[in-house]
Amino acid sequence: MHREVAIIGIGLSEWGELWEKSLRDTYVEAALKAIDDAGIDRIDSMYVGCMSGGLFNDQEHLASLLSDYLGIAPVPAVRVESACASGGLALKMGIIEIMSGNADVILVGGVEKMTDVSGDQATAALASAADTDYEFHHGITFPGLYAMMARLHMERYGTTREQLAEVAVKNHFHGSMNPLAQYPSQITREMVMNSVMIADPLRIFDCSPITDGAAALVICPLDMAKKISKHPIVKIRGFGHATGPIALHGRTEMCALPAVTKAAEKAYQMADIKPDQLDLVEVHDCFTIAEICVLEAIGLVEKGKGGEATVSGMTRLGGKIPVNTSGGLKSKGHPVGATGVAQAIEIVTQLRGKAGKRQVEKARIGMTQNMGGSGGSSIVHIMEVL
Amino acid sequence: MHREVAIIGIGLSEWGELWEKSLRDTYVEAALKAIDDAGIDRIDSMYVGCMSGGLFNDQEHLASLLSDYLGIAPVPAVRVESACASGGLALKMGIIEIMSGNADVILVGGVEKMTDVSGDQATAALASAADTDYEFHHGITFPGLYAMMARLHMERYGTTREQLAEVAVKNHFHGSMNPLAQYPSQITREMVMNSVMIADPLRIFDCSPITDGAAALVICPLDMAKKISKHPIVKIRGFGHATGPIALHGRTEMCALPAVTKAAEKAYQMADIKPDQLDLVEVHDCFTIAEICVLEAIGLVEKGKGGEATVSGMTRLGGKIPVNTSGGLKSKGHPVGATGVAQAIEIVTQLRGKAGKRQVEKARIGMTQNMGGSGGSSIVHIMEVL
Numbered sequence: 092m093h094r095e096v097a098i099i100g101i102g103l104s105e106w107g108e109l110w111e112k113s114l115r116d117t118y119v120e121a122a123l124k125a126i127d128d129a130g131i132d133r134i135d136s137m138y139v140g141c142m143s144g145g146l147f148n149d150q151e152h153l154a155s156l157l158s159d160y161l162g163i164a165p166v167p168a169v170r171v172e173s174a175c176a177s178g179g180l181a182l183k184m185g186i187i188e189i190m191s192g193n194a195d196v197i198l199v200g201g202v203e204k205m206t207d208v209s210g211d212q213a214t215a216a217l218a219s220a221a222d223t224d225y226e227f228h229h230g231i232t233f234p235g236l237y238a239m240m241a242r243l244h245m246e247r248y249g250t251t252r253e254q255l256a257e258v259a260v261k262n263h264f265h266g267s268m269n270p271l272a273q274y275p276s277q278i279t280r281e282m283v284m285n286s287v288m289i290a291d292p293l294r295i296f297d298c299s300p301i302t303d304g305a306a307a308l309v310i311c312p313l314d315m316a317k318k319i320s321k322h323p324i325v326k327i328r329g330f331g332h333a334t335g336p337i338a339l340h341g342r343t344e345m346c347a348l349p350a351v352t353k354a355a356e357k358a359y360q361m362a363d364i365k366p367d368q369l370d371l372v373e374v375h376d377c378f379t380i381a382e383i384c385v386l387e388a389i390g391l392v393e394k395g396k397g398g399e400a401t402v403s404g405m406t407r408l409g410g411k412i413p414v415n416t417s418g419g420l421k422s423k424g425h426p427v428g429a430t431g432v433a434q435a436i437e438i439v440t441q442l443r444g445k446a447g448k449r450q451v452e453k454a455r456i457g458m459t460q461n462m463g464g465s466g467g468s469s470i471v472h473i474m475e476v477l
Numbered sequence: 478m479h480r481e482v483a484i485i486g487i488g489l490s491e492w493g494e495l496w497e498k499s500l501r502d503t504y505v506e507a508a509l510k511a512i513d514d515a516g517i518d519r520i521d522s523m524y525v526g527c528m529s530g531g532l533f534n535d536q537e538h539l540a541s542l543l544s545d546y547l548g549i550a551p552v553p554a555v556r557v558e559s560a561c562a563s564g565g566l567a568l569k570m571g572i573i574e575i576m577s578g579n580a581d582v583i584l585v586g587g588v589e590k591m592t593d594v595s596g597d598q599a600t601a602a603l604a605s606a607a608d609t610d611y612e613f614h615h616g617i618t619f620p621g622l623y624a625m626m627a628r629l630h631m632e633r634y635g636t637t638r639e640q641l642a643e644v645a646v647k648n649h650f651h652g653s654m655n656p657l658a659q660y661p662s663q664i665t666r667e668m669v670m671n672s673v674m675i676a677d678p679l680r681i682f683d684c685s686p687i688t689d690g691a692a693a694l695v696i697c698p699l700d701m702a703k704k705i706s707k708h709p710i711v712k713i714r715g716f717g718h719a720t721g722p723i724a725l726h727g728r729t730e731m732c733a734l735p736a737v738t739k740a741a742e743k744a745y746q747m748a749d750i751k752p753d754q755l756d757l758v759e760v761h762d763c764f765t766i767a768e769i770c771v772l773e774a775i776g777l778v779e780k781g782k783g784g785e786a787t788v789s790g791m792t793r794l795g796g797k798i799p800v801n802t803s804g805g806l807k808s809k810g811h812p813v814g815a816t817g818v819a820q821a822i823e824i825v826t827q828l829r830g831k832a833g834k835r836q837v838e839k840a841r842i843g844m845t846q847n848m849g850g851s852g853g854s855s856i857v858h859i860m861e862v863l
Contacts (some may be wrong), residue, residue, distance in 0.1 A: 093578060115608060115610075130566075142537055143531045143537050144605070145529045145531035145532040145602070145605055146532065146535075146537070148532040149601075149604075149605050149609045149613065149614070150605055150609040150610075150850050151528055151529050151530075151532070151558060151560055151606055152558075152559065152560035152605070152606040152723060152850050152853055152854065153558065154558075154720065154851055154854065155559065155560070155695070155720045155721075155723045155850065155853035155854040156608060156723045156853070158720040159720060159721070159722055159723045159724075159727065159853065162671065163717040164719075164720040164721050164722065164736070165720055165721055165735065165736060165739040166719075166720060167718035167719060167720065168854070169557055169559070169566060169570065170557065170558045170559065171555055171556065171557055171558075172538075172539065172540075172556045172557075172558060173538065173540060173541065173555070173556065174537055174538035174541070180555060184555065184570070186574060187577045187579055188573055188575055188577070190577035190578065190579060191573045191576035191577035191578075192576065192577075193573055193576060195482075202513045205512075215535075216531070218535075219530070219531055219536055219537040219538070220537055220538040221538070222537045222542060223536040224499060224536075225533065227535065228535070230567050248650070256860040331551075332553035333549055333550075333551040333553060334540065334541045334545060334551055334552060334553065334554045335541075335550050336545055336550065337538060337541045337542045338545075339546045340630065341545065349551065350550070350551060353551040357577035397667060409486060442788040447721040454783070463538050463541055464538050465542065467538055467542070467545065468540065468541040468554070
């Protein structure tokens with residue numbers, strides 16, 4: 092990277108079922124916190140990730156709306172969309188604009204207001220991240236897609252129902268130490284395995300929730316951060332972004348995530364590190380099986396070993412490589428467009444040493460992995476504290 | 478711009494009511510034409526502008542879908558949205574990524590498949606480009622918003638019903654020479670003024686149509702273009718992007734377009750030219766009144782003089798500054814996400830000297846002005862042939 096980038100401000104809105112707040116309120120809350128945290132009074136450019144303002148809120152033209160209501164118009168504002176990876180994409184685009192020299196101080200955000208529609212409507216809106224013509228319009232929604240991936244993973248690699256449950260147990264354990272988590276309660280393996288069936292073998296506690304929420308970052312050139320940052324400086328050491336077959340039927344192996352593997356490879360290459368140099372990772376656990384497949388796709392464990400690794404405690408706080416110390420999408424919540432940005436906030440919080448009870452000791456290098464749909468796109472960022 | 482950018486390939490799909498084609502078919506058709514026109518076999522990165530795959534097609538995660546169906550995955554692909562300015566935004570983001578050095582050969586596209594829903598649904602989908610909570614959900618749609626702007630412009634500046642009609646007459650005259658226009662028929666002032674009323678004072682011939690279509694460009698660094706281009710080289714000389722109040726009630730003057738003015742000023746500054754150095758312009762004539770307001774906002778005429786200038790012939794082929802030689806949104810069609818890219822295609826075609834009967838003589842510098850909603854965002858590009 093010929094012009095390095097640092098994250099100097101972070102802000103998370105309240106997350107949950109926010110009946111009293113609108114899409115714009117939620118975004119502005121996170122953005123103002125990030126601006127305040129950065130201690131700056133200047134924004135040159137803005138990116139916001141949102142999956143579907145159209146289907147959830149009848150609202151497109153989002154970047155114009157949000158720059159206007161934040162009070163920063165005429166600042167150029169760009170809405171990006173890559174389904175549930177929209178937040179990670181917003182961060183990538185902010186980094187690229189700083190690299191281009193076209194802007195210095197950039198507000199990167201993500202938002203989704205998902206409870207303004209019924210649960211059925213939300214499920215349908217989310218299904219638009221799949222291949223609509225060949226998947227969604229034939230009746231399948233995301234729990235069904237991930238259930239098929241889980242079934243195949245169980246048959247092919249011997250992954251067990253207990254191993255799936257352990258992902259949820261671990262992430263709720265982490266989330267119990269995150270005051271901002273939507274569902275901070277601890278759960279047991281038995282609770283997961285006796286919870287209501289959604290799409291066999293996935294039960295309700297295998298699924299991330301529906302969440303309203305926003306997240307925001309302020310980023311700037313590393314040289315500028317060294318002069319103005321109020322916090323330990325977290326720089327972007329690498330990033331990767333890739334697409335892959337959007338539909339499950341387009342993949343050589345249905346439970347593999349080629350876009351995730353490619354994005355991670357590119358990020359490792361740019362950062363010039365190997366997976367075992369990471370101190371912690373936030374991954375896209377929209378379903379328990381997703382975390383298992385991602386651990387394998389980003390090279391933390393061998394193919395087929397994600398379930399075993401989870402049960403071994405390797406990915407738990409105190410283990411070799413803590414995964415989803417924030418609680419992950421499962422416990423922290425999953426306002427889809429905000430998730431990728433919130434993942435970065437958890438890494439920055441940890442690298443600043445401000446994660447409280449869930450602090451990873453001596454955390455120096457962290458990674459985020461954000462994913463669209465059933466893996467049709469993925470964006471990975473590697474960050475390091477100076 | 479420290480790394481200059483050139484457009485080396487252009488491609489337009491069929492435009493119209495394409496009942497036999499899907500969103501992905503339409504995009505792939507334009508993209509393959511642009512790649513073929515550029516004569517390259519490499520794409521490093523892809524941007525696609527689309528306003529609402531969600532509301533028109535139940536399809537988000539568009540960049541993943543389209544890179545997959547074009548056959549270029551794992552290439553990173555980004556969907557951007559700024560309502561009807563989504564196409565112009567895709568071009569801006571492609572330019573920024575080339576400036577950043579992160580990619581060299583970039584496919585920039587725009588697409589909208591608008592006829593998969595009813596006319597009422599399409600009108601509602603388009604209304605999501607306004608401020609949903611304060612405009613759309615109170616019942617107003619785009620013809621109504623622009624009708625209010627027209628009424629005020631008539632009262633404040635003496636703009637007449639005849640002057641509005643003349644915009645449509647001119648653009649259909651231009652469109653009659655564009656074999657790709659959706660409505661290439663010439664119309665008269667009387668036909669416009671006797672056509673069915675939509676929102677007083679705007680009649681059906683004051684409104685751009687509902688269109689299915691896609692458009693694509695291949696861009697690369699100018700140095701590379703000089704080595705590989707098969708065509709006269711068209712470089713980006715400047716660009717500007719700005720946001721403004723999304724809702725009409727947020728503006729100091731309801732028929733002014735502050736985001737357009739700001740975007741144009743930035744583009745003129747980067748290009749280091751004045752408006753009178755332009756040889757032709759494509760502007761966002763979603764309604765006849767829009768073209769009049771834009772002529773004023775980009776500094777081609779004084780405030781309030783847009784109607785008069787149109788009747789004088791200044792903006793007609795052969796006039797001082799031909800505007801919308803393609804036929805504009807009015808005659809060529811307006812697949813909203815594709816429009817900004819298609820505007821650039823018209824300018825490139827003219828600057829290459831390949832515009833046939835509608836060729837502007839000695840065209841050397843051209844500009845595109847793309848606009849979201851009722852002017853909440855705008856993106857302007859200035860191009861020059863070497």
